[in-house]
Amino acid sequence: MKPWSSLALLSILVPSALCISNYSATCTIPAGNGSDDAPAIRQAFHDCGNGGHIVFQQNTTYNVDTVLQLHNLSNVQIDLLGTILFSTDVRYWIQHGSFYWFQNISIALEFSGDNITIDGHDTGIIDGQGQVWYDLALAIGGLYGRPIPFSLRNAKNSVAKNFHIKQSGKWNFVIIESQNITADNIVLTSLSDDYQANPGNLGNTDGFDTLYSDDIRIQNSYIDSGDDCVSLKPGSTNIQITNLTCVNTAGIAVGSLGQYEGQFDLVENVTATNVTLIGSRNGAYVKTYMGKRTYYPPQGGGNGTGAVRNVAFSNFNIQNITAAPVLLQQCSHWAGWDVPACADYPSTGFTFQNITWTNFTGWSNEEVGTEEVSLACSPKSTCVDLSFSGIDVKPYNGSAATYTCTNVDGLSSGCQAANVTTDS
Numbered sequence: 001m002k003p004w005s006s007l008a009l010l011s012i013l014v015p016s017a018l019c020i021s022n023y024s025a026t027c028t029i030p031a032g033n034g035s036d037d038a039p040a041i042r043q044a045f046h047d048c049g050n051g052g053h054i055v056f057q058q059n060t061t062y063n064v065d066t067v068l069q070l071h072n073l074s075n076v077q078i079d080l081l082g083t084i085l086f087s088t089d090v091r092y093w094i095q096h097g098s099f100y101w102f103q104n105i106s107i108a109l110e111f112s113g114d115n116i117t118i119d120g121h122d123t124g125i126i127d128g129q130g131q132v133w134y135d136l137a138l139a140i141g142g143l144y145g146r147p148i149p150f151s152l153r154n155a156k157n158s159v160a161k162n163f164h165i166k167q168s169g170k171w172n173f174v175i176i177e178s179q180n181i182t183a184d185n186i187v188l189t190s191l192s193d194d195y196q197a198n199p200g201n202l203g204n205t206d207g208f209d210t211l212y213s214d215d216i217r218i219q220n221s222y223i224d225s226g227d228d229c230v231s232l233k234p235g236s237t238n239i240q241i242t243n244l245t246c247v248n249t250a251g252i253a254v255g256s257l258g259q260y261e262g263q264f265d266l267v268e269n270v271t272a273t274n275v276t277l278i279g280s281r282n283g284a285y286v287k288t289y290m291g292k293r294t295y296y297p298p299q300g301g302g303n304g305t306g307a308v309r310n311v312a313f314s315n316f317n318i319q320n321i322t323a324a325p326v327l328l329q330q331c332s333h334w335a336g337w338d339v340p341a342c343a344d345y346p347s348t349g350f351t352f353q354n355i356t357w358t359n360f361t362g363w364s365n366e367e368v369g370t371e372e373v374s375l376a377c378s379p380k381s382t383c384v385d386l387s388f389s390g391i392d393v394k395p396y397n398g399s400a401a402t403y404t405c406t407n408v409d410g411l412s413s414g415c416q417a418a419n420v421t422t423d424s
């Protein structure tokens with residue numbers, strides 16, 4: 001663009017930008033009439049998104065058929081008293097969701113700006129109508145465009161609280177490139193109709209995900225979603241997780257790291273405490289890709305590097321877990337076929353330092369889950385100051401729990417050498 005044309009653009013934009021700043025305005029979004037309410041929602045954010053107050057009315061359903069990118073907000077209070085109902089037009093969402101490069105995710109609703117409060121007052125609902133996506137994802141592995149129904153993206157000093165996200169098509173609540181965010185008293189539920197018949201159905205329905213975000217609190221929330229309860233992905237720093245109940249999830253995860261060749265993935269300064277896991281796959285775990293890229297992200301990948309430092313998991317109440325509650329593995333891969341054995345290409349160039357697991361109590365599933373601790377560190381990575389204490393997750397059948405640790409330096413207690421480098 002030539003310099004004069006950007007100036008011309010500015011002179012058009014500036015006056016209208018001045019008009020929308022009304023520091024006392026309240027915008028009550030009109031009740032939906034069955035057609036797409038996204039235009040009315042956009043109008044409200046345009047009129048009241050800077051210093052104003054926006055109300056989604058109670059007992060009102062807002063149909064959202066088109067993507068919402070609610071950007072450049074500031075000092076705004078949003079009362080989400082009613083329901084936001086996303087359409088099931090898969091063709092539309094696959095083509096029009098907001099793209100983000102990490103794993104090519106697609107977002108249906110995103111908020112960005114400074115000092116945004118979104119308060120559902122315990123009546124607000126965001127309904128992703130995900131069944132159509134669960135069914136489609138069964139037929140099409142790695143299906144692109146499954147919409148994420150809620151995201152704070154490029155937001156700071158903001159709070160989201162007291163609402164319920166249900167039937168998310170993919171990950172539920174995503175925090176991207178944001179700083180100083182609190183998620184408080186959030187309910188996330190994603191339950192597939194045919195979950196019993198197709199237990200793989202609910203893949204990729206994480207509860208909370210953080211990406212390239214700093215100073216984040218996730219607290220006092222209930223998650224029943226089928227995949228990771230919380231997943232701290234690359235660039236997650238200074239994260240505090242407390243008082244979560246996670247039902248039928250994969251647990252609290254750090255990962256996936258190392259998926260993008262040539263990229264350094266950092267996760268640093270994390271505490272997760274007072275977490276109840278019911279019917280979980282794992283407990284608190286760290287996972288990286290292997291040291292050779294096989295296919296490309298979003299499904300394939302590998303051979304990235306990184307560091308996970310200063311992570312403390314404590315006070316986990318665990319009921320009916322199916323795999324190791326304490327787990328570090330370096331062989332994640334979802335490409336599905338032709339993936340080399342992990343032992344052939346262990347991840348390279350990772351540092352795991354000061355990761356602790358303390359006070360994990362409970363019991364494991366009757367069928368499986370006699371392993372309590374599995375720390376498989378790559379011989380080409382550095383694992384130092386990893387420790388666990390007070391891990392007492394009893395095998396349901398009374399058999400002895402096993403501890404397996406590989407290539408971990410200076411481990412405090414209990415671990416036997418496993419003589420393997422493969423993921424267990």
Ligand SMILES: *[C@@H]1O[C@H](CO)[C@@H](O)[C@H](O)[C@H]1NC(C)=O
Nearest residue numbers: 019020021022023024025026
């Ligand atoms: C701000 O909003 C109030 C209430 O809607 C209205 O009365 C007032 O005229 C608006 N002021 C400006 C400058 O738009």
Ligand SMILES: *[C@@H]1O[C@H](CO)[C@@H](O)[C@H](O)[C@H]1NC(C)=O
Nearest residue numbers: 056057058059060081082123
């Ligand atoms: C919404 O519905 C509930 C239950 O019917 C009712 O108690 C409440 O008063 C309604 N709120 C509004 C604002 O109409």
Ligand SMILES: *[C@@H]1O[C@H](CO)[C@@H](O)[C@H](O)[C@H]1NC(C)=O
Nearest residue numbers: 051052074075076077115117
């Ligand atoms: C944040 O926004 C609220 C209105 O939602 C306002 O009352 C408060 O003063 C703002 N905080 C700062 C630091 O500007």
Ligand SMILES: *[C@@H]1O[C@H](CO)[C@@H](O)[C@H](O)[C@H]1NC(C)=O
Nearest residue numbers: 115116156157158159180181
């Ligand atoms: C973080 O955000 C909260 C809520 O908006 C605000 O009250 C607080 O001052 C912010 N903290 C910093 C360090 O800016």
Ligand SMILES: *[C@@H]1O[C@H](CO)[C@@H](O)[C@H](O)[C@H]1NC(C)=O
Nearest residue numbers: 185219220221222243244245
């Ligand atoms: C934990 O979160 C739940 C909501 O999931 C809430 O009811 C409870 O009061 C919280 N406990 C504490 C100690 O804050």
Ligand SMILES: *[C@@H]1O[C@H](CO)[C@@H](O)[C@H](O)[C@H]1NC(C)=O
Nearest residue numbers: 261262263291292293303345
């Ligand atoms: C991993 O990536 C590096 C570049 O970041 C490259 O030099 C190396 O050959 C790759 N290793 C494998 C096993 O592909």
Ligand SMILES: *[C@@H]1O[C@H](CO)[C@@H](O)[C@H](O)[C@H]1NC(C)=O
Nearest residue numbers: 214236237238266268269310
């Ligand atoms: C992690 O915490 C340490 C100690 O408080 C601090 O020095 C470091 O800068 C923090 N890391 C990040 C990425 O904020």
Ligand SMILES: *[C@@H]1O[C@H](CO)[C@@H](O)[C@H](O)[C@H]1NC(C)=O
Nearest residue numbers: 240241242243273274275315
């Ligand atoms: C965790 O729970 C314990 C016991 O209920 C409580 O004393 C502690 O303050 C909680 N920790 C956090 C960070 O909320």
Ligand SMILES: *[C@@H]1O[C@H](CO)[C@@H](O)[C@H](O)[C@H]1NC(C)=O
Nearest residue numbers: 269270271309310311312354
């Ligand atoms: C280890 O990590 C924990 C949790 O983030 C932190 O509180 C502690 O200061 C770290 N220890 C060192 C020696 O950095």
Ligand SMILES: *[C@@H]1O[C@H](CO)[C@@H](O)[C@H](O)[C@H]1NC(C)=O
Nearest residue numbers: 274314315316317318359361
């Ligand atoms: C251990 O964790 C449980 C919750 O799982 C909690 O009730 C208990 O207070 C914790 N014990 C200590 C010593 O913190």
Ligand SMILES: *[C@@H]1O[C@H](CO)[C@@H](O)[C@H](O)[C@H]1NC(C)=O
Nearest residue numbers: 279319320321322364365366
């Ligand atoms: C444990 O979970 C399995 C499903 O994985 C379920 O069939 C079983 O009833 C649960 N056991 C108990 C005691 O809740």
Ligand SMILES: *[C@@H]1O[C@H](CO)[C@@H](O)[C@H](O)[C@H]1NC(C)=O
Nearest residue numbers: 403404415416417418419420
């Ligand atoms: C590991 O290998 C050594 C030497 O072959 C053997 O003595 C030891 O029992 C093995 N450990 C396990 C846990 O299998």
